[in-house]
Amino acid sequence: MRRIGVFVCHCGINIASKVDVEDVTDFSSRLEGVVVSKDYKYMCSDPGAKLIKDSISEYGLDGVVIASCSPRMHEHTFRGVAEDGGINPYNVEITNIREQCSWAHEDRGEATKKAKSLVRAAVAKALLLEPLEKSRTPVTPEALVIGGGIAGMQAALDIADDGFKVHLVEKEPTIGGRMAQLDKTFPTLDCSSCILTPKMMETKNHPNIDLMTYSRVISVEGSVGNYRVKVLKKARYVDVDKCTGCGDCTTACRIAGHVPDPFNMNMGKRAAAYIPFPQAIPLKATLDPDHCLMLRFGKCGDGPLCVKACEAGAIDFDQKDQEIEINVGTIVVATGYDVLDAGKLFEYGYTRSPDVITTLELERLISSSGPTKGEVVLPSSNEKPRSVTFILCAGSRDETQCTWCCRIGCMSALKHVYLLREKLPCETEINICYTDIRSFGKGYEEFYRKIRGVGVSFFRGRPSEVRVSRKNITIDVFDTTTNKLFEIGTEMVVLVPALVPRADSEEFSRILGLSRSGDGFLLEAHPKLRPMDTFVNGIFVAGCCQGPKDISDTVSQASGAASRAAGILTKDELENDPLIAWVDPEVCVGCGVCVEVCAYSARKINEVTGIAEVDDALCAGCGACIAACPSNACTHRNYTKQQLVRMIDEVV
Amino acid sequence: MTRYALYPGCLMPTEQYGYEVSLKSTLPLLGVELVELQGFSCCGEPLKSINQMLTLTLSARNLAICEKEELDILVPCPMCHLALSESKSILDGDAKMKERINSKLSGEGLEYRGISRIFHIIDLIHDVIGLDAVREKVEKPLSGLNFATHYGCHLIRPSSLGRPVDPENPQKMENILEALGAKADDYAEKLDCCGAPLLPVHPETSLTKAGQKLRSIQEQEFSGMALSCPWCHKMYDSRQKKAGETVGARLSVPVFYLTQLMGLAFGVDGEKLGLDLNLSPLEKVLDREKEVTS
Numbered sequence: 001m002r003r004i005g006v007f008v009c010h011c012g013i014n015i016a017s018k019v020d021v022e023d024v025t026d027f028s029s030r031l032e033g034v035v036v037s038k039d040y041k042y043m044c045s046d047p048g049a050k051l052i053k054d055s056i057s058e059y060g061l062d063g064v065v066i067a068s069c070s071p072r073m074h075e076h077t078f079r080g081v082a083e084d085g086g087i088n089p090y091n092v093e094i095t096n097i098r099e100q101c102s103w104a105h106e107d108r109g110e111a112t113k114k115a116k117s118l119v120r121a122a123v124a125k126a127l128l129l130e131p132l133e134k135s136r137t138p139v140t141p142e143a144l145v146i147g148g149g150i151a152g153m154q155a156a157l158d159i160a161d162d163g164f165k166v167h168l169v170e171k172e173p174t175i176g177g178r179m180a181q182l183d184k185t186f187p188t189l190d191c192s193s194c195i196l197t198p199k200m201m202e203t204k205n206h207p208n209i210d211l212m213t214y215s216r217v218i219s220v221e222g223s224v225g226n227y228r229v230k231v232l233k234k235a236r237y238v239d240v241d242k243c244t245g246c247g248d249c250t251t252a253c254r255i256a257g258h259v260p261d262p263f264n265m266n267m268g269k270r271a272a273a274y275i276p277f278p279q280a281i282p283l284k285a286t287l288d289p290d291h292c293l294m295l296r297f298g299k300c301g302d303g304p305l306c307v308k309a310c311e312a313g314a315i316d317f318d319q320k321d322q323e324i325e326i327n328v329g330t331i332v333v334a335t336g337y338d339v340l341d342a343g344k345l346f347e348y349g350y351t352r353s354p355d356v357i358t359t360l361e362l363e364r365l366i367s368s369s370g371p372t373k374g375e376v377v378l379p380s381s382n383e384k385p386r387s388v389t390f391i392l393c394a395g396s397r398d399e400t401q402c403t404w405c406c407r408i409g410c411m412s413a414l415k416h417v418y419l420l421r422e423k424l425p426c427e428t429e430i431n432i433c434y435t436d437i438r439s440f441g442k443g444y445e446e447f448y449r450k451i452r453g454v455g456v457s458f459f460r461g462r463p464s465e466v467r468v469s470r471k472n473i474t475i476d477v478f479d480t481t482t483n484k485l486f487e488i489g490t491e492m493v494v495l496v497p498a499l500v501p502r503a504d505s506e507e508f509s510r511i512l513g514l515s516r517s518g519d520g521f522l523l524e525a526h527p528k529l530r531p532m533d534t535f536v537n538g539i540f541v542a543g544c545c546q547g548p549k550d551i552s553d554t555v556s557q558a559s560g561a562a563s564r565a566a567g568i569l570t571k572d573e574l575e576n577d578p579l580i581a582w583v584d585p586e587v588c589v590g591c592g593v594c595v596e597v598c599a600y601s602a603r604k605i606n607e608v609t610g611i612a613e614v615d616d617a618l619c620a621g622c623g624a625c626i627a628a629c630p631s632n633a634c635t636h637r638n639y640t641k642q643q644l645v646r647m648i649d650e651v652v
Numbered sequence: 653m654t655r656y657a658l659y660p661g662c663l664m665p666t667e668q669y670g671y672e673v674s675l676k677s678t679l680p681l682l683g684v685e686l687v688e689l690q691g692f693s694c695c696g697e698p699l700k701s702i703n704q705m706l707t708l709t710l711s712a713r714n715l716a717i718c719e720k721e722e723l724d725i726l727v728p729c730p731m732c733h734l735a736l737s738e739s740k741s742i743l744d745g746d747a748k749m750k751e752r753i754n755s756k757l758s759g760e761g762l763e764y765r766g767i768s769r770i771f772h773i774i775d776l777i778h779d780v781i782g783l784d785a786v787r788e789k790v791e792k793p794l795s796g797l798n799f800a801t802h803y804g805c806h807l808i809r810p811s812s813l814g815r816p817v818d819p820e821n822p823q824k825m826e827n828i829l830e831a832l833g834a835k836a837d838d839y840a841e842k843l844d845c846c847g848a849p850l851l852p853v854h855p856e857t858s859l860t861k862a863g864q865k866l867r868s869i870q871e872q873e874f875s876g877m878a879l880s881c882p883w884c885h886k887m888y889d890s891r892q893k894k895a896g897e898t899v900g901a902r903l904s905v906p907v908f909y910l911t912q913l914m915g916l917a918f919g920v921d922g923e924k925l926g927l928d929l930n931l932s933p934l935e936k937v938l939d940r941e942k943e944v945t946s
Contacts (some may be wrong), residue, residue, distance in 0.1 A: 339886075346820040352838070467840030470872070474840065 005036045005061040006119060007052055009043035009068035011098055018102035020112040024067065027116045035059050044074050049081045056085035063091045063126040067119050069098040084651045088131030089636060090578065095122035104185045104395065114314060121647040128643045132578035139225040140329040141569045144169065146217055148195065149177020150551060151543025151558040152334035153203045158562030159332070160208035166571045167326050168203065169231055171213045174280035175200055177336055178544075181263065183367040185551055186415040187447035194486035195278055202282045212324070214281060220512050221601055223618045224538025225329050225574045235319035237287035237295065238273075240561040242314035247281030249273040252309030254300055259291045260341045263369070267379070273306045273315075275588055277369055287315070330538045330565040332556060333522060335505070337544035340395040340402060340498040348394055348495055349466035353473060354379040356466060356493040358394075359412055364420050376423045378492055385492035387429035388420060389475055393464055395498035397435060404519055407548045408439045409496040411444055414451045416494065421454050431454045431488055433463050433477050441552060455474025459486060499548040512539060521547045531562040540564050579637055580619035581626060583612045587633035594625035594634060653782075656771065657718040658686040659736075661695060661729035661882070667896050668882035671925030674911040675728055675773060677924040681789055686726065691717055695727075697735035711739030712753045715770075716762035724769040726776060730806035730881045733772045733816070740770060741813055769814040772807065773911060774880055775816035775877050777902060778824040784829040791919035793833025797937060799913070801825040802865075802888070804881035805845060825910060829878060832917040835876070837869050846884040847895075856898060862887040863899030876906035876937050878913055890933045907932040 010016035014035040021039045026160045029037035036059045040048045043066060055061060059334030064087070066078050071094040080090035097115040105111040141164055145156040154156040156168045168175070179185075182192035212231060219230040238249075244509035250256065253271030260266040272292035273285050293300040294317050307315045342350035342358050349356045355378050368374035377387050390413045414437075417430055437458075439448040452458075463477040475488040501520035502508070509516050514534050515523040522536055522541050525533035532540045540561035568574070581602075582593075588611040595603045595612065602618035603625060603641075605611065612633070626634045635641065664672045679686060695711030715736060718725045727733040743750045744766045754763055777786060803822050812818035822844075826836040847861030866888060869877055879885055887895070889907040896903035907930065915925040927934060 346818075465843065469840035 002033045002063050003059060003061050003062045004031075004033045004123055004126050005038070005049075005052070005055050005059060006031075006034055006035070006065045006067065007043055007055075007355050008039040008097075008119070009048070009066070010039065010041045011043075011069060011102075012041065015098050015102045015115075015445065018105060018108055018111045018649065019097055019115045020061045020108065023112055024097075024115045024119060024568055027586055028067075028119045028356050031120060033063075033127050033192060034065075034123060037062065039344070041056050043068050044077055045092060047311040049077075052078070052081050052491060053085040054086060056082070059493070061085075062087055062352050063129060064093070065119065065122045065126050066092065066094045067097045067115065067122070068094065070096045070100075071233065076222040084268065086195040091129050093122045093126040093129060095119055102533070106198045117651050121650040123418055124650045125643050128640075129638055129648060132637055134575040134578050134621060135542070136575055137225055138571065138573050140227075140327045141165070141573055142167065142326070142328045143332065143565050143569060144217075144326065144328040145229070145332045147177070147334035147336055147465070147545070148172070148175030148203075148213065149334060149336050149545070150179045150199070150210075151197050151336070151545075152177070152332070154555050154558035155332045155542050155565070156209055156238070156402070156558050157202060157206065159296065161209070162562075162566040162569070164566060165208050167210045167212060167229075167231075169215050169217055170211075170213045171216050172276065173236065173274075173286040174276050174282070175203060175204070175211070175213060175281070176277075176281070180277060180279070180552065181265075181367075182363055183370075184419060186411040187441070187443045189415070189418065197279045199233045200279065204281045211282070214286060215241075215324075215512065216514075217508075218323075220331070222473075224536075224568060225470070225617065227328050227331060227538070229326050229328060229331075230267075231324045231326060233322040233324055234288075235321050236284065237289070237292070237315065237317055237319050238285045239314045239316050239319075240282060240284045242312040243310075243314055244314075245275060245285070246311075247275055248309040248311070249285050249306035249315065250275060252305040254293060254305050255291060259288060264364045264371045265358070267361055269365055285314070287317075291327040296448070298520055317344045330381045330540070330568045332558075332561045333514070333534075333542045333545055334542040334567050335502055335508065335545040336560075337499045337548060340500050342394060342495050342497050344401065345395055345495070345497075347465050348391060348463070349473065349493065350495060351467045352557065353467075353493075355385070355473060355491060356468075356495065358599065359416065359494060359496050361411070362494050366416070367620045370486040374423075376420060384424055385428065386593055387431070388424075388492045388494060389431040389433065389488055389490040390496060391417070391466070391475070392432065392434040392496045393462065393498075394495040396496075398498070398545070402547070404498070404548065405438065406499040407553075408499070408550045410434065410439060411441070411447070411550065413496050414439075414448055417456050426455075429490075431459060431490065432456060433459045433461060433475065433488075435462060441550065459488070470524065502545070505545070512536065513538065515545075519547075521545065532557055532564050537567075538591045558608065574617070575619065578614040578616075579639075580616060580621040581614045581623070582635055582636070582637050583614060584633045585609070585611055587631055588612050589631050589633070591630065593628050593630060597624045597628040598625065653718070654683060654808075655685045655687050655723055656726040656776075657723040657768075658687050659692060659695075659714060659718075659725050659727045659729075659732060661727070661732040663729060663882040663886070668885060670912065670929040671882055671885065671909050672727060673907055673924065673926035673929075674915050677920050678911050678915045678918060679776075681743070681918055681920075682777070682785055684726075684776070684781070687721070687723060687751070689717055689721060689723075695729075695730050695732035695735040696739070700735070705772070706741060707735060708739050708749070709753055709756050710735040711736050712743060712764040713757055713760070713762060714765045715740065715768055716757055717847065718768045718831075719765050720762065722767070724771060726771050728772065728773050728880070729883075730772060730804050730812050731883060733770060734806040734813075736770050737813060737815075740766065741933045772880070774828070777821045777828055783827060788830060790832055790917045792917055794829070794913060794917050796840055796940065797835045798835040798873075799829055799876055799878040799908075800839055800869045800872070800874040801842065801845070801877040801882055802846065802877055802881075804879065804884045805849075806828045807881065825878060825880065827862075828910065829913065832914060833916075834875075834913070837874070839869070839872055839874070841865050846881075846887040848883045848887050851887075858887075859891065859895045859898040862891060863895035863897075863901060863903070866892060866895060866903050866905050867899055867901045870901070870903060870905050875940070876908055876934075877903070878908055878910050889930050892932045904933045904936070906930075906937045908934070908937070 024041040083089040094512040095118045110539045215233045256271035260272040364370040461477045517523045542558040542561040602615045696707035831834040847858035850858035
């Protein structure tokens with residue numbers, strides 16, 4: 001006969017205010033198999049743990065029932081306490097009398113009755129619990145980082161510095177990401193490329209980093225410690241070993257100056273052969289298969305001009321996409337963000353006037369490597385604007401578009417005001433229509449104060465409409481500080497659009513098995529306490545793929561994710577949770593139904609014995625195979641049918 | 653012929669006759685049979701801020717009258733259209749409220765079931781009849797004319813309810829006018845309010861709103877204005893002179909109902925379109941029409 005101890009927690013008043021804890025303790029002491037029953041104010045505290053440990057030795061317990069909060073909170077704690085006390089940690093049963101009892105009910109009498117019933121069922125199960133041992137699997141000491149922006153580079157560098165090999169996969173032909181498109185960064189006004197390019201160089205030269213640009217992750221299998229990843233390396237149609245990055249092909253190209261340039265937010269035009277920007281890494285040319293005449297039609301005038309221009313003979317139209325398989329122990333996802341299509345905001349006139357632009361477009365106009373070589377001009381006339389008006393929260397904090405704050409719009413607009421004051425004549429009128437200025441970071445508020453002093457009119461209100469007439473642009477805005485309706489005439493409008501998840505984020509999250517929050521960004525395991533973890537063990541998130549954030553926060557999160565990832569790689573082996581499926585070899589007929597239903601590829605039919613097996617490392621204990629098994633050969637350890645039926649018997 | 657119950661509302665049969673006359677002489681040409689039912693009451697919209705139950709009851713009653721005949725309902729007045737649509741949306745989503753309202757209607761032997769669909773002339777022409785059918789009927793294209801469209805607030809908002817046209821960028825009237833051979837350029841003031849809601853309490857502001865928009869349309873040299881709301885028409889057509897005086901401008905903008913312009917393009921006689929009932933100076937458009945046809 002088992003010797004069970006029952007420990008009932010007050011959780012301060014969280015449980016005790018609605019459940020008569022003493023009564024539950026007294027009741028449980030009389031249950032079959034229970035030799036001791038105690039209550040305590042905070043069972044998860046040190047004295048609480050000591051109470052359990054001491055009781056184990058004093059009463060010779062071999063099973064423990066804890067009536068407290070959800071097992072999500074403290075299952076781990078109490079299993080550890082039991083192990084310290086000398087019993088198998090899986091001989092602990094937790095019953096939730098807080099979330100599912102005291103918090104959910106009003107009536108003290110009824111809640112107490114329910115708590116008793118829950119404890120009774122838990123004791124019945126504890127009598128049948130099996131001691132379990134953890135199995136172990138070896139760890140592949142390499143990491144995959146997806147995305148080569150500032151987040152991905154930082155994570156890759158940190159893991160590589162810790163001594164592990166890192167595969168960095170970037171879908172564009174160069175690393176650098178969004179930050180490479182920026183001219184200056186707030187609030188310090190550091191030149192973006194000046195602080196970014198050293199990181200890019202470091203990433204390229206690091207002996208532990210295997211850089212895969214112009215590549216995509218197309219499938220991920222396996223589990224923490226051992227992921228098998230397929231990467232599609234797209235054909236550049238340029239032999240990177242021969243290409244010197246001289247750029248001759250980009251000027252020779254027959255359609256040079258005709259292809260919209262996404263790096264310049266389609267404001268400038270490039271050739272079909274291109275190097276995205278002068279500091280690109282790797283500094284190699286790429287042929288754009290959507291525009292290159294040879295790749296589209298197999299013919300380019302009387303012969304491709306890039307081939308003639310390339311002294312190194314690097315152009316190769318026959319190059320094919322390549323599929324590469326890599327094995328890694330852990331993955332950091334840093335795939336970044338997209339900007340809301342401003343055309344969706346019809347009322348703001350982006351589709352009606354070329355002089356309504358977005359922040360990233362202005363960024364490219366300001367940048368000396370941009371389409372105008374740093375001249376800020378009106379796209380319609382190439383003249384300097386005499387007035388510029390910023391509209392903040394374009395699509396952000398808006399129930400019809402994106403409900404969230406983009407967290408960078410206010411500061412980026414303030415930065416642009418500063419830069420425009422440098423670039424444009426002093427009589428240029430600058431206006432900002434804002435919802436409220438969110439200057440929350442270190443040094444941000446000080447920067448805001450500084451900008452208030454450089455001559456800019458602030459209107460607190462969301463414009464109802466940007467009117468584009470044949471003569472001019474006017475903005476209607478109701479200023480809530482003066483309670484007046486203003487009509488602002490302006491030559492240029494800069495929309496500060498919402499940040500949105502990458503267009504392919506749904507497909508991508510499916511490849512990785514990650515969840516997304518309601519806004520579509522990748523979901524962290526806990527918003528406060530596990531902000532870099534995901535619900536998939538061994539996969540971490542960094543940067544804007546998890547939600548909008550500025551560069552400082554992105555880098556912090558990237559380093560955090562890198563350290564979480566490296567933590568796994570430092571281990572030779574990982575322990576597997578033993579609470580998983582188990583197949584009774586005497587009963588299994590090898591029909592294979594479990595193999596089909598398993599979402600984690602944890603099931604296979606042993607070729608020799610012909611019966612089903614469970615891969616301990618891959619099984620997540622979801623229970624799908626148990627429900628599906630037609631011959632009842634499959635059970636979930638410590639959630640056996642016998643145990644569950646006994647629990648139900650006790651409750652009803 | 654597709655049959656629709658015509659819901660006249662209060663303004664059309666009491667002063668905006670031109671709207672009623674013109675739609676009755678044009679829609680049948682497009683295969684629409686307009687059925688006049690007995691017993692309609694006020695749509696309920698003017699009472700909404702005082703007694704919403706009464707609004708719901710009145711709207712439901714009007715719809716129930718159509719449902720008895722199993723007819724969809726054509727509501728040319730956007731304000732009535734909003735009242736009926738909003739009530740329909742409330743009743744279709746709230747079984748208890750429907751029961752309550754129906755207990756009030758049962759005395760008259762009526763029941764609201766939620767089967768009649770509600771149309772305005774714009775979505776009826778644009779989405780149901782289709783622009784191809786409109787094009788086929790055009791005998792005298794309105795070529796060379798460029799109209800400033802005005803939709804009116806009730807037709808575009810609240811967007812959450814699902815209105816006949818897009819709230820930010822309505823284009824259906826433009827498309828219909830293009831099918832009639834005219835142009836309808838967008839203009840910056842397109843969505844501006846006509847001012848009618850303010851008229852009883854703040855007449856000067858109300859007339860200023862109307863005057864500003866008309867002045868701007870005149871400055872941009874549109875041939876005229878096309879609209880489909882009797883309230884807005886009242887502001888821009890009947891009160892044009894007064895609105896002009898308020899903003900200090902000599903206004904002469906021809907203002908038409910969309911159905912009147914459609915009638916002109918279909919070759920319907922001006923008298924059957926109620927053109928003589930419009931108070932704004934239509935000559936600029938009509939004379940040009942004559943020139944083109946002669």
